[in-house]
Amino acid sequence: MSTIDEVITHLAEKFGAVISEFAGEKSLTVPAEKMLAFAQYLSDEAGFELLSCVTAIDYWPQETPRFHLAYRFNSISRNLSLNVRVPVPGVRPVADSLEKIYYNANWQEREVFDLFGIKFEGHSDLRRILMPHDWQGHPLRKDYPLGYEEPQFTFNFDEIDLRKPYAKNRDGA
Amino acid sequence: MSQLQSVTLDEIKHLVSDRALEGETMLLNMGPQHPSTHGVLRVLLELDGETIVNSIPDIGFLHTGVEKNMEAKTYTKAEVMTDRMDYLNTVGNNLAYCLAVEKLVGLDVPIRAQYLRVILAELQRLASHMVWLGTSALDLAAMSNFMYTFREREIILGILEMVSGQRMMTTYIRPGGVWRDVPAEFVPAVRDLLKILPKRIDEYESLLTKNPLFIDRTAGIGIISGADAIRWGLTGASLRGSGVNYDLRRFAPYSSYEHFDFEVPLRTDGDVRARYLVRIEEMRQSIRIVQQALDKLPEGAIRSSNHKFVPPLRSEIGTSMEALIHHFKLWTEGFDAPAGSVYVAVESPRGELGVYLEGDGGPKPYRVHFRTPSFDNLQVLPVLAKGTLVADLVAIIGSVDIVLGDIDR
């Protein structure tokens, strides 16, 4: 078990994960209910000490699974990197928190919760992190608009000006 | 929007000790407007006298929506957003993003372009460490260093301006290579800089390294062990200050870093001073890398010849119909990237800067996520600050070298 291919084959057999390949790099798709045990095994047995990245991808309007969680694990001692994906449904999106195993999952998962609305079970402090705490909606979801505002030109100057009550008079006063 | 958000104690009571709820300890707000938080960081402190019992960082005051906004732009146009995330490491951000795009679509980069990328990324690392050194010493009331480091930083910014036309937001590195070849004055200018830099770094050190006041303020403060640091996702100089040898230029070399001979400085103390010494040594190593890259800099193409993804040279457009069509298509529609996802990481001055990029077959990224080093490095602040004095907190914040644009994106 020294190359990443052998590690991936071993993990796929042990946890019933699916292997996919893109751009010369393999990744594992692990069922959501097995993720906690999987991460525990990675940390304790397989030597992956560092959780680099946790993020989510929204495949709206597809519903099952609507989200994928993408993890990146690194093993500093064995010089290996591993990509893991976890499908999460669109109705009641819940996943297990890895905070107890990898401490930095705390903020990473809070960010995913804030921007995608995926809840993490077992998380000690699941609050919004980037947006104001009274913000409505989850901005990075695909059904959330970008929030484009019209730029100010001569033809719509007055209209935009109404939005800027504090802009000073354009005559230069 | 015009209302300041009010946070009641109920929402955060699981983060403070019971003594705070009884009013025994004091809750103190620091930031978002504070001279020593390096931007708009807010930290809620629970104090017992002058000792920090708990600290709760509150971020998001610079949340810019970069990731969402990039989904609405083509791969090429989205690149300008990456500059503005970590504004002290603009070249490094471009590099990480371009490497991700190249991996996604399968582009090759000519060796000259790779070397130019390395030179500029290392110069940017030097500039970033200079800002860090100036500002973090300023937090500890050492004013002179700020003036000295910004003096040399201006030279580096002058070089960046020479190659790209912009001092900070260069967008010089493009998918498939670099924007255009460097001017003839570039190599002499960098050599001149390399000649003076080692002496100047000695000068910075002579003000701080053996200064008893500086040692008192930094040694033995904000200690974290190597094993803990990994679990907290600490990367970069902050991790190497705790004795863990993890540098992505070695761990997973990119852009020909394996061609260069350099050392990864390590310290085992894991305190503020160790992180300071590691960064100073890193500056010297960066000089070595730039020197080697300049010596070995080959002639040749500066961007890939695959014109399905990379715009042709301006000179070809006048003579080749095909080049004109490629140019037009690339700057109006952009190129289509295959459906799939890649993760690429580079060593930014602050640590592991990762880009998760997913394409859906169209000309716009389906999802871009930046795993930014400051985000994870700041998380460890409550651990580092526990039990220290309020005055030490600014030393600790300075030592993990955070950039708020990098954290909030």
Added chain:
Amino acid sequence: MGVEQKLGEMGVVTAKLEDLVNWSRTNAMWPMLFGLACCAIEMMAAQAANYDMSRFGMELMRPSPRQSDLMIVAGRVSRKMAPVVRRLYDQMPDPKWVIAMGDCASCGGVFNNYAVVQGVDEVVPVDVYVAGCPPRPEALIHGVITLHEKVKKERMKDWA
């Protein structure tokens, strides 16, 4: 004026009160030490050795809004930050001025999305807009000098 010829070398200067007040306001205008994003680094560069803003009587950045006359909004203002910027502005004593430094603070810049306020003039009144992403230190200094000229033109009857 013209009295000075008659008074000789008595060390007396006569001027309009307006001019004197405006002159003193421009020559000791203390900006607030308040950086938001990328432009803050250029603002620091403008303070540092190469550009040296203290040539214009502005070497003293005050971290407290209570002691400052000028707010340089250096960087993009997010929806979460906007109320904070407004509160800081309200805390500054009159007379006070605002410079919107950079494209993001002036009009939102490249970020036209849910998170960024499209110009800080939605929150506070702005006197001078400095273009650039980020503006060079020279551009900021130019903005400051433009503001000084504007202040010198202020009339006493307009003072609140």
